[in-house]
Amino acid sequence: MTLHLDRVTLTYPDGDGRLTALDEVSLTVPKGTLTAVVGPSGSGKSSLLAVAATLIAPDSGRVVVDGTDTAGLDRAGLTALRRHRIGIVFQQPNLLPALTAAEQLQVMAHLDGRSPRGALPRALELLAAVGLRDLAGRRPHQLSGGQRQRVNIARALMNDPTVLLVDEPTSALDHERGAAVLDLLTTLTHRRATATVLVTHDRTHLKAVDQVAEVHDGRLTVPAAV
Numbered sequence: 498m499t500l501h502l503d504r505v506t507l508t509y510p511d512g513d514g515r516l517t518a519l520d521e522v523s524l525t526v527p528k529g530t531l532t533a534v535v536g537p538s539g540s541g542k543s544s545l546l547a548v549a550a551t552l553i554a555p556d557s558g559r560v561v562v563d564g565t566d567t568a569g570l571d572r573a574g575l576t577a578l579r580r581h582r583i584g585i586v587f588q589q590p591n592l593l594p595a596l597t598a599a600e601q602l603q604v605m606a607h608l609d610g611r612s613p614r615g616a617l618p619r620a621l622e623l624l625a626a627v628g629l630r631d632l633a634g635r636r637p638h639q640l641s642g643g644q645r646q647r648v649n650i651a652r653a654l655m656n657d658p659t660v661l662l663v664d665e666p667t668s669a670l671d672h673e674r675g676a677a678v679l680d681l682l683t684t685l686t687h688r689r690a691t692a693t694v695l696v697t698h699d700r701t702h703l704k705a706v707d708q709v710a711e712v713h714d715g716r717l718t719v720p721a722a723v
């Protein structure tokens with residue numbers, strides 16, 4: 498099992514009390530499979546992603562990434578885990594305006610203390626994998642919304658993560674482009690053997706995913722195969 502949440506509970510301060518955002522949530526995402534997490538606004542989807550990304554520690558329960566129980570890691574250990582094992586695709590691409598598509602990816606190597614020049618072949622290979630090899634020299638303003646989202650996905654794969662966490666990747670795209678991005682995520686998940694979690698409001702593209710988990714009021718219903 499590559500990503501495992503075991504009875505994870507997360508609360509936030511709420512006036513004098515606490516609001517339970519995740520209530521004993523358990524979820525297993527095996528390598529090479531894609532799980533969609535669906536649910537209404539405010540149900541806890543982003544909280545689930547943040548806990549899986551180790552950006553927020555749960556009040557109780559375990560988050561296990563690639564066999565490592567994250568509770569046992571200090572701050573440096575968590576940073577290393579996030580950098581090497583976890584790829585995160587945020588809803589907004591957050592690309593740096595001055596950099597080309599290839600450079601957006603090379604920055605990831607630079608942040609990891611490696612040479613950006615040495616990382617160029619991998620950056621180009623990943624841009625090819627998302628169908629953008631010919632646009633590697635373009636800056637964000639020269640790309641469409643769907644193309645920027647593809648750069649975002651390629652960037653998340655730069656350090657070869659075992660867990661890929663994706664937040665609402667299709668929300669800014671029309672139906673056709675949304676379907677194409679979901680197809681791409683499915684292909685990359687299978688080819689690169691990532692354990693992928695995709696948070697989405699949009700149930701129209703769910704046919705291709707391996708499991709669908711539903712969240713309501715912080716509770717996750719047992720995933721059903723589709």
Ligand SMILES: Nc1ncnc2c1ncn2[C@@H]1O[C@H](COP(=O)(O)OP(=O)(O)OP(=O)(O)O)[C@@H](O)[C@H]1O
Nearest residue numbers: 509510516518536537538539540541542543544545
């Ligand atoms: N930092 C915070 N402090 C307090 N309450 C929060 C915080 N973040 C989220 N919440 C609350 O926790 C609950 C779950 O929020 P979460 O963002 O995980 O839902 P969501 O399913 O991702 O919603 P959406 O689909 O609208 O993005 C909501 O009731 C929300 O108001």
